[in-house]
Amino acid sequence: MGTYLTAFIVGGLFCLVGQLLFDLTKFTPGHILSGFVVAGGILGSLGLYDRLIQFAGAGASLPISSFGNALVKGAMSEAARRGVIGVLTGMFELTSTGITAAIFFAFLIAVFFNPKG
């Protein structure tokens, strides 16, 4: 359902919120980053984030809030299958691709390149 236009607008709105938080508040980049993850998790638990992804495609699935959504979704679906322990085992089920990719590519880059600045 997502189109280039809705992805552009929704993705841009995410960035606008982040930029305003950065410019107008005393939050550090770390605070803002975790804030987005938590907000994505809360929206995800209410079932709203998936509807946003349906509407805006990559505009909603690319920002870091999508990571929070994926954490909650993985935990909830495993919890439904396996009970309380599923909250722990499912947390990284959907996000493991992103985490593993980040570690793997960071390692690869660090092996081959040195920082220039």
Next chain:
Amino acid sequence: MSPKAGKHSILFDAPPYLASAATVAGPREGQGPLGPDFDLIYKDLLLEQKSFEAAERKMLADACALALEKGNYRLEQMDYFLAGDLLNQITASSYCAAKLALPFFGLYGACSTLALSLALGAILVAAGFATNVLAATSSHNCSSERQFRYPTEYGFQRPLQAQWTVTGAGAAVIGAEGQPPRITAVTTGKVVDFNQNDPLGLGVAMAPAAASTLLLHFQELQRNPSYYDLIVTGDLGKVGMALNRQILARSGYQLDDNYNDCGVMIYNPDLQQVESGGSGCACSALVGLGHIWRRMQEGELKRVLLVSTGALHSPTTLAQGESIPSIAHAVALEMGDGS
């Protein structure tokens, strides 16, 4: 002995000489408006070392060697080595001191280290405990970013009040004899804390410290800002410089065109994207020992007040929600007899 001119200031009876000075600078600083004043400009930030920390040590060692060479001094003639930098355990200075093997006082005054080391060096010489003192300081943009802020890889967005840590090092020989300028007076600052806690706006945190030390200097030595051809603060940047002006104006001291800030002078603000300006130990060092020392040698400046400013926080205390205490020290440099 020189009598104290007040609780914070000393006016030397026999002012020591700032007999030799040398500066080495990173590529970005070399491209700035003061580039021609530096003795050595490196092509890159690593200097063929394996880390930025090692590169900073090399800069400091190069600056020391150049300062000795320019003044025709031998290392053995130095009675003390005073140095400091921004790294944990001031490692750039300590490793450099290990090679020099001189009696060493390691200093930490953050970006105020240049004025701090010149002041202590002058006190040692004036008191007769040393004939020559080697004073040096360094900072490196990349090692500072790693320690105090964010690594480049993080892609962090710099706000407009942010400052750019200067890459470079400066060294000076303070001697009982030699060529002017002379260090005629020093004012030791006190730590002030106005509850600022933005590590990206250190100019704002340090401006009250600069104002406090300037006020003490003017009052205790009964001097006006117009006594000096140039008053420079260390690294307040555009934002902190304006604030310092305001604070002093409220206290009845108007800083005019003879006031500038090393952080504002060292880069070209229109071309170099440094936001509020430069910072770091090397900011005062490059401007003070490079630009100003040369202008004094060439007779363009006769009386200069150098006020290096330092923010004394650590990343740990900031993460614990503490504010940023700051300090500033003032050193008066004068041509001629001075006394």
